[in-house]
Amino acid sequence: MTNPSIRYEAANGIARLIIDQPAKMNAMTFDMWSSVPGLVKKAEDDRSVRAIVVEGAGEKAFCAGADISQFGAKRTGEEAVRAYDIAVANGMAAIHDAAKPTIAVIRGICFGGGCALALTCDLRFATSDSRFRVPAARLGLGYGFSSVRMMIKKLGVGAVADILISARILDASDGERSGVIHRAWPRETFDKEVTAYLETVAANAPLTLAAIKRSLVELSKPEAEQDAAAVDALIAKCFGSADYKEGQKAFLEKRLPVFKGE
Known part of the structure; x- marks a missing residue:
């Protein structure tokens, strides 16, 4: 059995972070x-990458949350708990604030910290047999304030209260209704649907995507902390780019644009 890790793969404009402990x-x-x-x-620095996918290895699970077998060594005692929580918070923030x-991309089980990790992503797609749960109340652990805050910003107070207080399992239909996922497809068509969506994203203008993503990040912050000037600078970069000219030219010529991020 290989050591648990997150594998990195990049191709066709998409970087994949694959959670690998099936x-x-x-x-x-x-x-x-x-x-x-x-x-x-690494994905941010790769000019060929237009979007970052987070997914689980295999077909059974996206992520079942934290590896509880580590809690005795890694999450016992004040200092160890703090170090572990910082590592989780930094990982979540990196995905949420990515440029x-x-x-x-969710197949199967999406529980605990795995569910929170999925929620840090801008978009979430799942197989129709996927299941979602945050079981903190069944484990007796304190659920991090920053994670609760992030969930409420994504889903609203009512949905998060239900998810956390009940600690129940949500099916894909529940997930769509609550906003945990944006779309679910049957297993038979899932890969085809996701691939088509990713191809659409990868064909879009990188500078525009960067401006949109920065807007989403800033709007997730309290209003007093939002950096509108940073967003405006990225928008101005779009209008001054060769890609902007290419987009107009392609529209007039009735063809697909070829964007280079310049």
Whole structure:
């Protein structure tokens, strides 16, 4: 059995962060959480990458949350708990604040920290047999304030109260209604549908995507902390780019544009 890790793959304009511990339903270890910021940075620095996908290895799970077998060594005692929580928070923030759009591709189980990780992504697609749960109330652990705040911003107070207080399992229909996922497809067509969506994203103008993503990040902050000037600078960069001219030319010529991020 290979060591648990998050594998990085990049092709066709998409970087993939693949949570790879299928023997434990892709549960996240301390080292896996700690690796996320560096992997996101790698995708941000690659000019060929238009979007970042987060997914689980295999067909059974996106992520079952934290690897509880580590809690005795990694999450016992004040200092250890603090270090673990910082690693999780930094990993979540890296996905949420990434300079490029992030998309969770979910097959099967999406529980606990895995559900929170999916929610940090801008978009979330799942197989119709996927299941979602945040079972903190069944484990007796304190659920992090920053994670609750992030969930409320994404889903609203009512949906988050239900998810956390009941600790119940949500099916894909529940997930769509509550906003946990944006779309669910049957297993038979899932890969085809997701691939088509990713191809559409990868064909879009990188500078425009960057401006949109920065807008989403800034609007998730309290109004007093929002950096509108940073967004405006990215928007101005779009209008001054060769891609803007290419977009207009392609429209007039009735063809697909070829964007270069310049």
